[in-house]
Amino acid sequence: MSDAPHTPASSESDLVGFAPDQPLSSPPSEGAAGEGASVEALGSGYDGVEDVEGYVHPEGAASDLWTPPTADLPDVGEASFGPLPPQAETVHGPDDRVQIGDPSVYPWRAQCSLAMTAADGSRWIGSGTFIGPRTVLTAGHCVYVKGSGVAGRDGWMRSIQVMPGRNGASLPYGSQTxxxxxxxxxxxxxxxxxxxxxxIILPASFNVGWLGFWNFSDADVLAATGNIAGYPGDKPAGTLWYAARRVASVGPRKVHYDIDTAGGQSGSGVYRFLNNERHVFAIHAYGGATTNSGTRVNGEVAGNLLAWKV
Amino acid sequence: MSGAPPGLIAGVVRDQSGAPVEDARVYFTDAPGAIPDVAALTGADGCFSLAAPLDGTYTLECGADGFAAARATVASRDGAGVELTLRAR
Incomplete structure (x- = not known):
């Protein structure tokens, strides 16, 4: 086994991983459930944000705001590892999030609420995004607990219940564990x-569709408006909330953005529009001082996702 | 409040009557550095524990349907025995 940090790890013994001759993107699909029920993007002038009732994009048209960088932008994520890390606050200024009224339609049904049970029996909530009929993309810390400080908690989650399109107590597509x-x-x-x-690899397919993913270039990520929908803990249980903002900075392995989130939204795919299709370019994972951040879908990540997707 | 291992903030969520609240969502809203954006669910005894990997002051919030959110600010070195009381809306 390689010592490289992108070496796949699995809760089972059937390790699979990246083969370098594979393509590095995967297309989305709206799935078979409720065909015809989907939401169009507000594409014109916004670099693609969702058309959600009540949602006001806080930045206006991206084309009015985006100025190409004239120097290398720092990777803000490096600040997290310095001697004086900034304070973390996951909602910055006015809370831009709006609730999705009907999560049973695409693309919302490709987002899922996660109920995780750790090895010690403690329970947690998170979010995930379908990238295949049986494959849910999420944060590493949603599937594997590391550095908890609690005896018996670290390691693979004992189980995760996946609930696509959840809306409070309503599970329009049921759930799988x-x-x-x-x-x-x-x-x-x-x-x-x-x-x-x-x-997360599910026992059976959900016909809810999935988002694509893509290892976009630095320039493409920097020019993107990031969209996040997830299940935050500071809102009524099991409700789906959405917000979007421009990317603030990008490094080789992290993307930073000022999209409002709260505890429970770890694992949501951060996506952008390309030709009116939704493509994940980061996995939301952390709250930060002035920006939140996710793991970038770079070439190694995309390669592993392609190898894992079923 | 003392006795927790360094890097752990633990406590209990109760309602106004003092009864433990199960399935309350507990999460950080402020921390000394980047923090995982997950939320813990309290057990039947109302208890929770969250990793606090960096020294410093953390603000945690808890919420449950039907209750107004409750907050506490805790130093990571005094992270044991946090009491959060939820009040009905």
Whole structure:
């Protein structure tokens, strides 16, 4: 086994991983459930944000605001590892999030509420995004607990209940529980937040569709408006909330953005529009001082996701 | 409040009558550095524990349907025995 931090780790013994000759993107699908029920993007002038009733994009048209960088932008994520890390606050200024009224339609049904049970029996909530009929993309710390400080808690989650399109107590597509997970040794062994990503493999398919993913270039990520929908703990239980903002900075393994989130939204795919299709370019994982951050879908991540996708 | 291992903030969520609240969502809203954006669910005894990997002051919030959110600010070195009381809306 390689010592490289993107070396796949699995809750089972069937390790699979990146083969370098594979393509590095995967297309989305609206799935078969409720065909015809989907939401169009507000594409014109916004670099693609969702058309959600009551949602006011706080930045106006991206084309009015985006100025190409004239110098290398720092990776804000490096500040997290310095001697004086900034304070974390996941909602910055006015809370831009709006509730999704009907999560049973695409693309919302491709987002899911996660109820995780750790090895010690403690229970947690998180979020995930379908990238295949049986594959849910999420944060590494949603599938593998690292550095908890509690005896018996660290390690693979005992189980995760996956609830696509959840709306409070309503589960329009039911739920499945899985104990089959994938991550990489950069997270499971080293606990490095730059490698904080994983997937849940479900026992059976959900016909809810999925988002694509893509290892976009630095320039493409910097020019993007990031969209996040997830299940935050500060809102009524099991409700889906959405917000979007421009990307603030990008590094080789992290993307920073000022999209409002709260505890429970770890694992949501951060996506952008390309030709009116939704493509994940980061996995939301952390709250930060002035920006929140996610693990970037770079070439190694995309390669592993392609190998894991079923 | 003392006795917790360094890097752990633990406590209990109760309602106004003093009864433990199960399935309350507990999460950080402020921390000395980047923090995982997850939330813990309290057990039947109302208890929770969250990793606090960096020295410093953390603000945690808890919420449950039908209650107004409650907050506490805690130093990581005094992270044991946090009491959060939820009040009905």
């Amino acid at each position: 899985s104990s089959t997970f994938r991550s990489v040794t950069g997270w499971t062994v080293s606990g490095n937040q730059e490698f904080d990503y994983g997937v």
